[in-house]
Amino acid sequence: MQALVIVAHGSHLNPDASTPTYEHADTIRESGVFDEVATAFWKEEPSFREVLRTLESDEVYVVPLFISEGYFTEEVIPRELRLDDWDVEEWDSDGTSATHATLEADDVDKTVHYCGPVGTHDAMTDVIVRRAETVTGDPDVGDGFGLAVVGHGTERNENSAKAIEYHAERVAESGRFDEVKALFMDEDPEIDDVTDFFEVEDIVVVPLFVADGYHTQEDIPEDMGLTDDYRKGWDTPAEVDGHRIWYAGAVGTEALMADVVLERAADAGADVGDAIEEVRRRTRVAGTDTDASASAGD
Structure with missing residues (x-):
């Protein structure tokens, strides 16, 4: 038997923080490729420490629903899961290249394939x-548009910015959008000045956060000038300094995120059958031809 565990931060204050985790777990559960699909959280129940005890499977794939490598993926989660002989050097990562490590959790007699973060x-x-x-409601969006990939940014974890820059570079290399920028909340270049970094009129802003919360629903919209009070909401697109801003909200709420979870598990050796293709088909944006490419990497 094989089980999948999606681990996420969760929140005591924001009831919506765990919603994407549950939704992606449901999507994968419906595919039927795992005997068990479970979720666990740092700030909610069930906890990281308890989750392995709830499973019958002796082979478990653990996928962190986190954006970057760092304190939680390298210290907290392995410690709380009690993964014997965990050593971050096993990943041999440059900050964005962690893949997986296979370890034993002897206290529950399970083999755990611990994966790098989805982000x-x-x-x-x-x-x-x-x-x-x-x-945008446009499956072909790109021509005439700019794309801003937004992260928190912090001096405490240099990998936080690396993940944002990595994906911005990949999208830019695809040539799909006229302009692509990596912007941040707490370091330069800052999202406050988003219109200064683009010449095109239309700009899509995608925050690389797992769930919508204080930063994505309050700070960023106000910082960009979409609204002077987040409680009043904002238009999509919103007119700002002669540009149209299409603010997408947290990337982790996108249904296709379930595909990334599956790909992480598959890279670690899980048998996922045709679930990846099925999830891509089922979550394709409305109006898109199911046989057409919908991504920068296709």
């Missing part, structure tokens, strides 16, 4: 592009 997987580039398609 650094190449398939996340496709989700960013899909997010742009969804917010």
Whole structure:
């Protein structure tokens, strides 16, 4: 038997923080490729520490629903899962290239395939592009548009910016959008000045966050000038300094994120059958030909 566990941060304050995790788990559960699909959280129940005990399967694939490598993926999650002999050097990562490590959790007698975070997987580039398609309602969006990939940015974790820059570079290399920029909340270049970085009139803004919350629903819209009070909402697109801003909200709420979770597990050796293709088909943005390419990487 094989099980999938999606681990995420969660929140005691924001009831919507865990919603994307549950939704992606449901999507994968419906595919039927895992005998068990479970979720676990740092700030909600069930906890990281408990989740392995809830499973019957002796082979478990753990996928962190986090954007970047760092404290949680390298220290907290392995510690709480009690993964014997965990060593971050096993990933041999440059900050965006963590893949997986196979370890034993002897206290529950299970083999755990611990995966890198979803946010650094190449398939996340496709989700960013899909997010742009969804917010504009255009499966071919790109020509005449700019794309801003937005992250938090922090001096405490240099990998936070690396993930944002990595995907922005991948989208730019695809040539789909006229302009692509990586912007940040807490370091330069800042999202506050988004219109200064683009010449094109239409700009899609996609925040690389797992769930909508304080940053994506309050800080970023106000910082960009979409509204002077987030409680009043904003237009999509919104007119700002002679540009139209198409604000997409957190990338993690995009249904295609379930595909990234599956790809992480498959890279670690999980038998996922044709579930990846099925999830891509089922989550394709409305109006898109099911046989057409919908991503930068296709």
